[in-house]
Amino acid sequence: MSASLDKGINALKEQVDSSVAAFFSSCTHCGMCADACLFYTETGCPTATPITKVEPLRRIWKSEYTLLGRIGKMFGLNKKVDDELLTKWEKRVYDNCTLCGRCSMVCPVGNDIALMIRKTREGMAAAGHAPEGLIGATKRAVTIGSPMGVKLPALMAQINHVEKDTGLKVPLDVEGAEYMLLLSSMEIMNFPEFIEAIAKIFTKAGVSWTISTEAFEATNSGIQIGVSDIAAELVQRIVDAAEKLKVKTVISPECGHAYMAIRWDGPNLIGKPFNFKVRHILEILDEFRKDGRLKITGKEEQRLTYHDPCQISRRGGVIEQPRNLINMFSNNFVEMPDTGKMNWCCGAGGGVSTNERADKVRLKVFQRKKDQLDEIKPDAIVSACSNCRIHLEDGLEEYNMDIPLMSLTETLAEHLAD
């Protein structure tokens, strides 16, 4: 109960670094980021313009770190950062942004706007202006170990089911395993088929793998709410488990921000390099394909398209791999307009799906994905992020569209040759 404006302002001061200063100095106010953001294109609301969302951070940079701003501050001429401003900006920063990073791609001067929004969230959260839903999820992640409140017994129950159904062993806490698999709560609770698929594929591929009972949760609420201290704590749990089991590679599951959190932000958050590799599950599967460890049977004839999860494709660079894998089992793969690194976000990443207040707007901006789908009329959508998957299902239902969603890993497992 100790969040305060002072803490928020201090956090914003901390967030200003050379790249932020360069970004703000370079911004020409051209507004090109607006048309790159689905929250702007689908609502037409000027306050949804990405660069507008970082106004609190911009004000701190201007008044604390620029010569003119310092002079202005002496005479009280600067625009202030106060609770009123932060209250106003709360929805812009949390509800109307999925940190998808499409704005960063189009900025003509190369500003990483998504990074700046992420930094702005640090100040918002420290000042007590984070959305209730995200605060709750973060608390559960720290205290229970999962934002959805999933505990080890729940995972064990699902693993039991999988083992019974498949007759395969799901290895737990195996020291020296090649791979350590992480899972998102969503997969444990809604899509246990994922665990089954992994068990099948990895057994067929003949590799050693394991799940740690001490750190199986891949998601990182600290990243979404914008508190690096908490994000670091959650990353540290995984690092400790991976080091304890001496695994060579940690696998991030079908979840967007989890991959970004552990692979790209992770070492920076804990302040040292990992002594293991981090890979996304699609990267591992594509390696199996290259090594000839994946034997596939039967091809799908229905029109399949792939929804690129932002953190995996645009922010993660895993773009070729899913296409290689889909082409193994599909004869009829079609790309959406704007794919790969320029794909449109589903509308619910970056903590938006955890924030009930944003339910209305996330379904409204789904219109963008609907337009994309209307253009190619696929029979089914393949994706590789549970959060995208849940929200796509929500959106399709909202817009009365009957297109099934498929997990790439699960579909691949279904096509494994005996």
Add this chain to the structure above:
Amino acid sequence: MTNNSNKEKTLGEVMRSRGVSRRSFLKFCAATASMMAMSPAMIPKIAHALESARRPSVIWLSFQECTGCTESLTRAHTATIESLIFDSISLDYHHTLQAASGHAAEEAREAAMNENWGKYILVVDGSIPTDNPGYSTIAGISNLDMFMQTAAGAAAIISVGTCAAYGGIPHADPNPTGAYSVYDVIKKFSNNQLDGISSATLAKAGEGSVVSKPIISVPGCPPIPVVITGVLTHFLTFGTIPELDHLGRPKAFYGQSIHDRCYRRPFYDKGLFAETFDDEGAKKGWCLYKLGCKGPTTYNACATTKWNDGTSFPIESGHPCLGCSEPDFWDGGGFYKALSMPTENITQTAIYTAAGAAAVGVALGAMNKSKKNNAVAAHNKTTIDDLEK
């Protein structure tokens, strides 16, 4: 008698009788049109106007001058159309050129004035002394009286040369004779600032309303011959004076600076300058700016029209422009002094400036760094208990 019969002839007739071919005449018209920035459609109009024009009466008055302007205009190396046109005007009075002298000469001037009152063109070279009339008199008439009387009946006044246009060398500091340009003398007259004008002159000046006469300045020390004939051609073709700039100069010839049309301009743009008259730069034909060239502030046609039948112009001969077609060029502070120089030691200045800027940058950077460090130090680890107020 021959003179009188010539007067009845048109310019075209005179030129043909002198063996100027139609072809070279049209070439002259085309050149004039292009130099005065007229459309090509004007060429036949110029030709027609010149051919059919009655030769205008021109009275040429020379006051405090060196005859350089007349030399420039008349000492043509070959018989050019310009000189022929000049020959072909009815030059009724020009005391350097005319055969008559003394009272006979003055009578010729008065006769021409009376005959063409209000229609003749008055060309003036030299400045007019206003202090003591005795400084310069012709046939016992002071320059001031002669100018005012003659100007009274002119259709237009052309100030040829820098002395007539701005006062020139006689006007230069300390201006011992109280010399002024044509324009300044008329301005002083209209402000009642002139003493020593005879009552007869005053009466005549009033009659002709001297104050309202159009004045065309053709400055230069000396001016380019073609500028004179261009102005005359314009007057004969349109019956009006050409478009003038703020100093009364025809824009067609004085519209651009020497610098802007200089063939050495690319060296200026690259920063390649001759430092002395015998260095590598001078030999390589680099920009003469540092040797005092006034090209950037001088408006004239030298760089395009050139001198001596298009042979060259001063800069092409390796000498900086003196700026002779600009007011007070003689008092400009030295012909070999550059218009402005950056600083004595540009490298050192640049180093000091860079060092100063770097120091400010480092100071600001240090302030920013300490501010950021303070913020980091003030950071309390945020836990889940710190997410709400």
